Amino acid sequence: MSFTRTAATVGLVAAASLVLAGCSAGGGGSDTIKFAVAGPMSGENAVYGETQVNGIQLAVDEINADGGIDGKQVELEMFDDECDPTTAANVASRIVSDGGFEAVLGHVCSSATLAADPVYERAGLSLISGSSTSPAVSQQGFTNFSRTIPTDDIQGAQMIDFAAEELGKSKIAIVYASDDYGQGLYEAAVDQAEEAGVDIVSAETFVPNETKDFSSILTKTSASDPDVLLLFGYYNDMGTLVTQISGSLASVDKVASAGTAQPDYVSLGGAAAEGTYLLAFYDPSSPFPANEKYVAAYEKAYGGEEPNEQAAYWYEVPYIVKSAIEDHGGTKETLTEAIHATTYEGPTGKTAFEDDGDVTGKTGVVARVTDGVITLDPELTTKFAQ
Amino acid sequence: MGSELMQQIVNGLAAGAIYALIAVGYNLVFGLLELINFSHGHVYMVGTFVVLSLMDTGIPFPVAILGGLVIGAGLGMAVERFAYRPLRGANRIIPTVSAVAATLVLENAANIIWGPAARRFDTPLPKGSIEVLGVTLTTMHGIVFGTAAVLAFGLWLLVEKTPWGRSVRAIRDDLPTAQLMGIAVNRIVSSVYALGSILGVLAGVLFAAYYSTVYVGMGFTGTLNAFTAAVIGGIGSIKGSFIGGLTLGVVQALAAGFLSSGYMNAITFVILILFLIARPRGVVGRAEVSRA
Numbered sequence: 299m300s301f302t303r304t305a306a307t308v309g310l311v312a313a314a315s316l317v318l319a320g321c322s323a324g325g326g327g328s329d330t331i332k333f334a335v336a337g338p339m340s341g342e343n344a345v346y347g348e349t350q351v352n353g354i355q356l357a358v359d360e361i362n363a364d365g366g367i368d369g370k371q372v373e374l375e376m377f378d379d380e381c382d383p384t385t386a387a388n389v390a391s392r393i394v395s396d397g398g399f400e401a402v403l404g405h406v407c408s409s410a411t412l413a414a415d416p417v418y419e420r421a422g423l424s425l426i427s428g429s430s431t432s433p434a435v436s437q438q439g440f441t442n443f444s445r446t447i448p449t450d451d452i453q454g455a456q457m458i459d460f461a462a463e464e465l466g467k468s469k470i471a472i473v474y475a476s477d478d479y480g481q482g483l484y485e486a487a488v489d490q491a492e493e494a495g496v497d498i499v500s501a502e503t504f505v506p507n508e509t510k511d512f513s514s515i516l517t518k519t520s521a522s523d524p525d526v527l528l529l530f531g532y533y534n535d536m537g538t539l540v541t542q543i544s545g546s547l548a549s550v551d552k553v554a555s556a557g558t559a560q561p562d563y564v565s566l567g568g569a570a571a572e573g574t575y576l577l578a579f580y581d582p583s584s585p586f587p588a589n590e591k592y593v594a595a596y597e598k599a600y601g602g603e604e605p606n607e608q609a610a611y612w613y614e615v616p617y618i619v620k621s622a623i624e625d626h627g628g629t630k631e632t633l634t635e636a637i638h639a640t641t642y643e644g645p646t647g648k649t650a651f652e653d654d655g656d657v658t659g660k661t662g663v664v665a666r667v668t669d670g671v672i673t674l675d676p677e678l679t680t681k682f683a684q
Numbered sequence: 685m686g687s688e689l690m691q692q693i694v695n696g697l698a699a700g701a702i703y704a705l706i707a708v709g710y711n712l713v714f715g716l717l718e719l720i721n722f723s724h725g726h727v728y729m730v731g732t733f734v735v736l737s738l739m740d741t742g743i744p745f746p747v748a749i750l751g752g753l754v755i756g757a758g759l760g761m762a763v764e765r766f767a768y769r770p771l772r773g774a775n776r777i778i779p780t781v782s783a784v785a786a787t788l789v790l791e792n793a794a795n796i797i798w799g800p801a802a803r804r805f806d807t808p809l810p811k812g813s814i815e816v817l818g819v820t821l822t823t824m825h826g827i828v829f830g831t832a833a834v835l836a837f838g839l840w841l842l843v844e845k846t847p848w849g850r851s852v853r854a855i856r857d858d859l860p861t862a863q864l865m866g867i868a869v870n871r872i873v874s875s876v877y878a879l880g881s882i883l884g885v886l887a888g889v890l891f892a893a894y895y896s897t898v899y900v901g902m903g904f905t906g907t908l909n910a911f912t913a914a915v916i917g918g919i920g921s922i923k924g925s926f927i928g929g930l931t932l933g934v935v936q937a938l939a940a941g942f943l944s945s946g947y948m949n950a951i952t953f954v955i956l957i958l959f960l961i962a963r964p965r966g967v968v969g970r971a972e973v974s975r976a
Contacts, residue, residue, distance in 0.1 A: 341800050342899065342901065344799075344800050345801055502944075502945070503945065503946055505948070507901070510897055510902070511937075513695040513699075514937045514940035514941040515940060515945055517688060517691045517692055518692075534899075537802070537804070538802060542896070544813055562801065566897065568804060568896075
């Protein structure tokens with residue numbers, strides 16, 4: 299009896315202190331400005347969330363050391379969506395009901411962004427993403443969305459052009475992830491192939507994070523006798539896929555999309571990843587003026603780790619939000635409008651926005667896995683950018 | 685087209701042989717206790733990661749496998765001792781709940797130790813292939829089929845021809861009577877969990893070597909496929925494990941090859957549901973022995 303009473307008292311005190319803690323966080327002094335960071339912090343895609351947070355945190359530390367945004371120190375709170383649409387929608391509800399956030403920096407996977415954005419739109423909260431590339435995201439007709447990375451329409455078409463023009467191939471095989479990212483690339487590629495007059499001889503899809511046995515897909519692909527293999531998906535799946543390539547398909551050139559351009563693709567794929575062309579929108583050795591300083595700061599902050607595309611695009615996001623607030627008078631209510639009016643020169647080049655929130659004016663880079671390292675090919679990059 | 689079909693069937697048989705070895709772990713236990721050991725898939729996942737970690741420290745592949753088998757067997761026995769044995773007399777749903785708890789513990793522990801990302805599994809096994817009538821047969825195909833065949837035969841010998849096997853069959857037929865006849869039930873049950881786990885870890889190593897990858901999610905994938913294989917073949921039956929595993933592997937490969945790999949899990953579930961409705965005892969299942 300006395301035990302239960304004690305337990306109840308402890309429980310009450312705990313609950314009360316939680317409520318109090320919630321109040322003090324939600325109330326937030328006027329000398330700070332809070333942003334929610336949403337991405338995959340756990341699960342198979344946690345690498346993306348980790349680099350997202352690395353990029354954002356580095357920028358925020360720099361901004362805070364420099365006096366913050368409008369004199370307010372920036373605070374971040376992380377939310378884990380596991381790259382999963384259902385979890386993302388739940389996370390969005392939690393962020394909205396908190397009420398203390400100025401804007402959301404997220405999400406990473408397009409499927410997660412698609413599921414979460416309606417929740418933010420209804421609450422009038424701005425969302426800015428540095429990595430959701432599905433064209434569908436900006437086609438929902440919402441007024442709260444911006445992204446700093448080019449869409450899959452552009453990348454899908456680029457990959458066909460690259461295979462057809464730079465590599466001179468005409469029998470194209472595609473393996474793509476069955477989610478919004480893979481399908482977005484695939485649809486853009488089909489349109490572009492028709493325009494460029496090349497044949498897509500086979501197109502196979504797989505369930506990202508789930509399919510580990512690619513032998514059926516590869517057998518079918520091999521039977522179509524392609525001269526180039528385009529990979530639309532994430533580094534973990536593609537790293538596993540390439541190790542299962544055997545027979546005549548082993549000598550066919552591989553061209554992979556930006557989602558694969560992570561060092562882990564090489565560590566999973568090993569020798570089978572060697573020679574893969576990677577089309578991305580950032581490389582640590584890019585010649586933009588802001589890039590050198592950024593790479594040095596990133597490597598210093600994260601123990602010599604080289605920044606990838608994810609980290610670079612997310613690093614720019616807090617700076618873009620800062621400029622939108624300070625230079626274009628953005629408030630919580632008008633932030634998206636102010637972001638769309640902002641232009642910014644960062645490590646990935648110049649960022650400007652279209653009315654629907656999509657980015658304009660980005661050029662891609664071509665890298666290649668050479669001796670186990672993803673290496674920028676300056677010649678192909680220049681040739682291809684033109 | 686003909687050779688593509690043959691190739692898909694070979695791919696499917698290899699995947700199916702691996703499912704079968706995992707399914708045996710379920711069926712051995714179910715045969716004894718009529719309990720679905722849902723943590724089995726996670727035990728084999730942890731065991732496979734242990735093999736990877738041992739290899740990372742430079743320990744030779746065969747010794748690393750041995751280490752994984754020992755840890756796997758220990759884990760299997762620990763799960764039985766702490767999650768199932770205290771509940772042996774309880775309603776069947778209760779150990780199922782504790783099985784789910786055991787999987788959560790194992791999965792989260794694996795996430796903390798090895799991280800959520802997939803890891804490369806590189807073995808010194810020979811990599812080569814030959815073409816037979818347009819079908820590519822790799823050395824891994826040979827190793828998977830060979831290992832599965834040897835283990836299947838060894839298991840049959842063990843269960844049908846040894847005193848240990850006689851005790852297992854006695855417990856399977858009637859646990860209280862077996863106990864009355866002086867069979868050390870707890871020890872035999874414990875050893876069955878150890879054996880199931882050992883076969884599971886061997887299957888895990890084959891899986892990891894065949895697909896060159898290890899990841900925490902393989903626990904759940906293994907659970908789903910092996911459980912389906914067990915249902916198809918006949919739950920509780922060792923022969924059924926092999927029939928069910930090979931059937932499921934081939935059906936999945938054909939579905940992925942000629943429809944889309946996106947349908948693979950959907951087809952697995954459809955087969956599972958159809959069997960549960962139409963033939964819950966599977967292809968060769970034993971008639972249920974009631975102990976009411």
